[in-house]
Amino acid sequence: MRAPAFRGRKFSFSGATNGTFLRRIQRVITAWRKKPCCQKFPFRRRTSSASSAKTRTLPRRRSLRADSAKVFRPGTGRISALRSDPAGHGTGWPHRVTVSGDGGVAGEVAASGGQLGEKLNTSRISLTLPVLNAARQVAFLVGGADKAAVLHEVMEGNAPGEKYPSKLVRPSEGKLIWFVDRAAASDLSPSV
Amino acid sequence: MSGSVEVRRLTTPQDLFQAAAEEVIRVAKAAVAERGRFTIALSGVRRPGTSIP
Secondary structure, three states: OOOOOOOOOOOEEEEEEEHHHHHHHHHHHHHHOOHHHHOOOOOOOOOOOOOOOOOOOOOOEEOOOOHHHHHOOOEEOOOEHHHHHHHHOOOOOOOHOOOOOOOOOOEEEEEHHHHHHHHHHOOOEEEOHOOOEEEEEEEEEEOOOOHHHHHHHHHHOOOOOOOHHHHHOOOOOOOEEEEEEOOOOOOOOOOO | OEEEEEEEEEOHHHHHHHHHHHHHHHHHHHHHHHHOOOOOEEEOOOOHHHOOO
């Protein structure tokens, strides 16, 4: 096997010999190490002080562009599976549920760490009510005795939807299915 | 047009997840047969994930 053609040659950097070249490289590396992190990696996003360094801080709210919003016209989505938490919030992220909208044409996606997101060390995307109500089918899965009281309130109570946003999930041209187990349905009347 | 509401009562949580999974499969097959595409949005945490076929 032939030796590489450059073996034994002296490389120069601005006319310097190998030793000088290496010393210059070492100085560049040393200076780079002394730089603050944001200058070393200008492409890295700043991280939230409260969250882990692995968690990126995303924009608090990001509106869908017009060409994306058309995906959520009523009846165009296929199915959305939600969970109902003990407080009756459809998404489990109560501080981000949007209870107003323009009837389903415009959707909005919120992406942020949030209080619970930071607790779970994750970011999230919240679909708002206009988006959910544009689905062809929405399914709630409600299980456990701790859901009984709130399920009764959502299904048969008179509390406003602002208190229990699950009540506001009503696909305008789709189907809503509640899957409930015996424990969760223990407070419901037989007619429901 | 107003959508319909249906309540399905199941005995155990396992039955609940099974029923939900079967519904997802049914709707997915129907959507693919009809339009060649099926889209689904799942909420976070744990429960709906149990229903993923």
